[in-house]
Amino acid sequence: METGLKKSRMFKINRKTEYALRGLRYLASSRKGEVVMIREIAQAVDASPVFLAKIFQLLSSAGLVTSSRGVIGGFRLSRPPEKINLREILEATEGPVSVNVCVVDEDACDLTNTCAAHKIWRNVRYSINKMLEQITLKDL
Amino acid sequence: METGLKKSRMFKINRKTEYALRGLRYLASSRKGEVVMIREIAQAVDASPVFLAKIFQLLSSAGLVTSSRGVIGGFRLSRPPEKINLREILEATEGPVSVNVCVVDEDACDLTNTCAAHKIWRNVRYSINKMLEQITLKDL
DNA sequence: AGAAACAGGACTAAAAAGGTCTTGACAGAA
């Protein structure tokens, strides 16, 4: 059957998250604690340095990595790998888990008060977050 | 901070799934078991009839609803609401849960054999599916 | 001061999602 609507993959992480994970993994495993410049990371994870720089800005402002400027500048993990969980990482690059809008933005749901679905979605979101929090960078 | 990269919402279901859920809910609660034409459903859930028709084609080929053509044609649920779970619905409109590509497509992961992450992603996917399967159309 | 690194914003390109249009197949009623 052909409907004209495309089905792809549900809940798939996007490319910037993919790169973020690879970059963090590189920092965690190959260069424990050291300051590494973006060019090296980009080369290691096979990404464009300019793009990866943007991604690391997100990670930096989320507090997952710490940047230093200047001639020997670069990035390093702000915390040991086992203290950085997957929820934080994904949230830094993609925003919070929401599944259904009305869970996050109450006003977006025109059935707020009567809506049984509301509670369900909230639970789904909670469970996903919980699961993601149990996985740390070290596990990857 | 401004990076030029946008963060929105993680794991958010898209509009066609939203409409699918509303449509199914309408069939389940307002018109139990009856054949209802797409125009009525569209009106009830405030969606374009043409677009909703496409969405219901997906649901139909997934076996969740049954269509009948002709002058008194339309759609009805193939099974009672408590036998239709959320995973089936989301999968019908958005495709399978995958989170990370390499879970679904082994070849896409260049680290297939050594990759510890591989196992992790598989578990995440499994847990999400499990959770979604426990929620049925009736709960919504 | 100068070189080498990140910061930040504007901008462009590519891909995905959302949505329309047209034609055909089917089923029932006159």
Place this chain on the structure above:
DNA sequence: TTCTGTCAAGACCTTTTTAGTCCTGTTTCT
């Protein structure tokens, strides 16, 4: 049979999101 109203299917267009570049500035070390 033929007409009418429904879904089926595919091609097509538009809008939104994601991916990625470019340029200019700021910081820090030598």
